[in-house]
Amino acid sequence: MSGISDQRRATIHDVARCAGVSAATVSKVLRGVSSVRAENARRVRDAVDRLGYRMDPLASGLRNEQRRIIGAVVPDLKSPFFGALVTGLESAAEAAGYTMIVASSRESETREADLVARMSDWRVAGTILAPVRSESGLGAQRMRALDMHAVLVDRASANDRFDTVAADNYAASCGVADLLVGDGHRHVLLHGATRISKAVRTRLEGFTARATALDPRVRIDTLLSDDAVDVQRLAISAYFDTPKADARATAVFSLSQHSTLLVLAELRRRAIRVPDEVALVGFDDAEWMQTTWPSITAVAQPVDAIAERAVHVLLARIEGTTGGYPVQHLEPCVLHARQSGGSADEPSRHVGGG
Amino acid sequence: MSGISDQRRATIHDVARCAGVSAATVSKVLRGVSSVRAENARRVRDAVDRLGYRMDPLASGLRNEQRRIIGAVVPDLKSPFFGALVTGLESAAEAAGYTMIVASSRESETREADLVARMSDWRVAGTILAPVRSESGLGAQRMRALDMHAVLVDRASANDRFDTVAADNYAASCGVADLLVGDGHRHVLLHGATRISKAVRTRLEGFTARATALDPRVRIDTLLSDDAVDVQRLAISAYFDTPKADARATAVFSLSQHSTLLVLAELRRRAIRVPDEVALVGFDDAEWMQTTWPSITAVAQPVDAIAERAVHVLLARIEGTTGGYPVQHLEPCVLHARQSGGSADEPSRHVGGG
DNA sequence: GCGAGACGATAAATCGGTTTACAGCGGAAG
């Protein structure tokens, strides 16, 4: 409050006095507990309106062991993926009457562990953690030690202590294999430009397994690194430098958004026609991929579904309605077939799920 | 807490008992107040370590009028700009010993006003609002009514009640005019694809004023709309359809990131060479703009500077070290001259500031 | 008419800290 207008906020006692009842009665009315005479309830509501009373959510939770707060820790708020995730989490939490506290670990595991501890300081009812590395990283360890309610999201697979929610990377990559191999490609380049997280590894495995199953003769090259952009660019360039056309892939499956961008730029610079000479399918969709020309065929992660599922699973744990062992949830991705993938006119379709 | 391990968290009273002093003394030690004998301070710190005590930030603030919390309300967490902004705000707030509570208004003004009120419920020390529309929108009105400490960022210009912090859109656009007109362009298309916010209008005005000042004969076309993508695409296409080459612009200044993408895609589809036939400069930089080919000349907004400034200005108000009228802060942008702008070999340079 | 039970309301305890008012103590000044 900025000094000038010096009227204190109304407290529950002010409301009680104004309505001629006790604070306990006001509390009951406000939280919808029965056992209040209709007449008194009305007077309380009148007083609330007249005084413009609003409950202090902090004081409200003070006496309870847990507060109606859900913590969220994500590695990076700049990325549209986590931005969308947080937005979804916020909606779902709000719908359930919880406030969200968001913090970014900025891809640092020690910071992640700190933030988890800070969430515990706030006596959050539960925490949703998108780990920097994996389900067994520092943050998850800390949560285990602090015996917190939590759900691991995105960069996490099955865990023996916490529920997990993630995109079905494996199935989605199988879907990409179906598309490319089904389209006649027998030589594919898998390109990964980010740190090799569990998610990226799973994508690689899914594609390889399915492609090999479809046709054992399929040839798969891989180009993985998390070097600087220039180095990676050179690597891609070198790959496509090969004189014999049959020595290089006819399709690229890029395993992350960043990777898609890099490959695309390099193909353009070399004036390789997409998809005629080389088809391109990317993991992780982005708005610009519909807008470029050619538009980019990509796997869209079900970020809203992940967010909603994560909150629901967490709330179930908090309320104790689920018991027993933790569950691994996989949400189906959607493959948006656009121009760069080759075979056009194919509708978007769901791939995988669990 | 998940039930099994049933040891309550240590409270300040536990620490006091363990150290053989009173809770008040522990409180003093913890908050670095002097007037505690060195011997006692040591014993308190020992007890804190032994018990693993951590303060409850909620209970801590309960007695004070304000709590060490800063609220942030942004229109959209999915956008990298606001994601980066929030990350910066979080860092700065944390460095000052505050916790941040972030909420997304999802481009809705009524929701914005709701969130502001909710921040006030939390007794935040101050709020940083990136308004959906402008400095006179519903959120700012509510903050005024609630007499809150606040700073408006990004989509806001001078306000008679709150300090504001934003990128220096005007000066940056002047810089773009310098670049393009200086490069010989005498016919420029200004393209805006998003809702016409105050920021976009300012960019337009800055460019027009400077370009006209440099050479009164400069011709400026404008294409502004917030229609659906397809409609906009058609509009751009139509613009470049003109048969006479001298009837169309030789350079495009796109006023938002989305707009840059749209224009770029359309130029590509029509196989118009960038920058040879048409130069392109965009407002708002993105990672992909360095990676595409040609790379995109763009104005980078000083998001970290904005965040840091916003927090510092807010803290100054909270602590009452600034008085008098609110101040409008403009942070200088950086123009990254890359390939699409034409004249290469020019280093990035700061444009504007205040 | 009386005890039991249901119902509504409230005073008081509680949560975990901070702040205030005051007390004890030792040294310096008068």
Place this chain on the structure above:
DNA sequence: CTTCCGCTGTAAACCGATTTATCGTCTCGC
């Protein structure tokens, strides 16, 4: 020797809600 002051430390009040224990009242059944 007394007084006064500054320095430490503590008990108690306080913040704004929830929850508990208690109490009065009314009704019902016997």
